[in-house]
Amino acid sequence: MTTSVEPTRDDMQRILERQKAAQLAEGPPSEQLRLARLDRCIDLLVDHADEIADAINEDFGSRSKAVTGLTDIAASIGPLKHAKTHLRKWMAPEKRKTTPAILGLFGAKAQLQFQPKGVVGVISPWNFPVNLTFGPLAGILAAGNRAMIKPSEFTPKTSELMKAMFAKAFSEDEIAVFTGGPDVGRAFSGLAFDHLIYTGGTAVARHVMRAAADNLVPLTLELGGKSPVILSEGADMGLAAARIMAGKTLNAGQICLAPDYVLAPEGQVGAFVEEARGAVARMFPTLKDNPDYTAIIAQNHYERITGYIEDARAKGAEVVELNPAGEDFSQQPYRKIPPTLILNPTDDMTVMQEEIFGPVLPVKTYRGTQAAIDFVNSRERPLALYWFGSDEAEKEKVLTQTTSGGATVNDVIFHVAQEELPFGGVGPSGMGSYHGHDGFKEFSHRKSVYSQLKKDIGPLQRMRPPYGPAIAGYLKGAVKR
Known part of the structure; x- marks a missing residue:
């Protein structure tokens, strides 16, 4: 061609x-x-x-x-x-x-x-x-x-x-x-x-x-933007991790709706990491030559994403590479990056400032639902928000007190597949x-069309000059609380 x-x-x-x-x-x-x-x-x-x-x-x-x-x-x-x-x-x-x-x-x-x-x-x-x-x-x-x-x-x-x-x-x-x-x-x-x-x-x-x-x-x-995942205290961690990592590894995270960072309750990060590790291993026993695992589109994007990882490591984050077969990615015919978790990221890290658009997932802790909501609201409005849990009151609080283009509950990305729901962003994530x-x-x-009465009835006539008692009567009824 x-x-x-x-x-x-x-x-x-x-x-x-x-x-x-x-x-x-x-x-x-x-x-x-x-x-x-x-x-x-x-x-x-x-x-x-x-x-x-x-x-x-x-x-x-x-x-x-x-x-x-x-x-x-x-x-x-x-x-x-x-x-x-x-x-x-x-x-x-x-x-x-x-x-x-x-x-x-x-x-x-x-x-x-x-x-x-x-x-x-x-x-x-x-x-x-x-x-x-x-x-x-x-x-x-x-x-x-x-x-x-x-x-x-x-x-x-x-x-x-x-x-x-x-x-x-x-x-x-x-x-x-x-x-x-x-x-x-x-x-x-x-x-x-x-x-x-x-x-x-x-x-x-x-x-x-x-x-x-x-x-x-x-x-x-x-x-796009940085679409957050909020894991509630009562979330099924195994199910949540499997669905989050499926969404994050689809197309190697090169999706505008990919989960961009996770907010996990204090004390549950370790459980999430282990469940995420198991989920990746089940989907991708190997990565390097596995045709099911997508490469990064271009060298400059590959360098941008690996740069996020190195910046986070240099600034003190714990970097967890989910690489089931322990493969060496330093030499490869493609531009593949293993799914990578960034634990305890700080706001000065580029991975928390820029949309990632790759298989890298920061995981932060929070204490109390309101803290998670406040963190999301302190940032630009995202294209999507994802919440995992079973507490209906908490779910409604998160959905009503945050603003995002759309949301999926107990999964990621799936709201985009609903043809009866509009898809779009808000503010920096779209219009x-x-x-x-x-x-x-x-x-x-959408053209507004009004077809007037053919007969010139009284209420229509009183709107025209000469103005007098008729219009005064109409205004007396219209101009009131």
């Missing part, structure tokens, strides 16, 4: 103009056309499943075909099928009550109509390059839009494959893909889309938001949300 010449801003601008012109000329697409576009996406994923797995494995250096099948292919087909199932209901106008209600009794109507926004720009990341391209398309296409896509330069084989895939099934007037490096990304984010969704890091998101501001482009930002019906609404213009 050869890499294409990088597009210029003018190249992308021409496609944007073509897509906008086609959208205006053809009008909102019918239900049948939207269903057909969703079907074409599903067919692409099914027909190219093996090629996708091979491309992602090559981009990462080592990534399990099963992981790609689960997280990139099946996880993309699910939302597309969900959108197909519910599309007709989503497209129907939503009735609202009139104000005052008496107008509705006489035949006035209020409703929301869902219009396509037009052309939606999609900037997708490298960690789940296919899912985080096709997943948003479920809502974008269901809402009747066209799309322009900028996939990550960190997964060049996958990005070029997706470009070829979309070109087979869609005209450039419907969906166009632009591959290339940071210069392409910068030019892309400055285009006058009707909506732009960016998935990636918070630092880059600030630049995307500034670029979008020049054209007042509405944004959906799916970011806007999508998935399911919420995705359809995110990528739709």
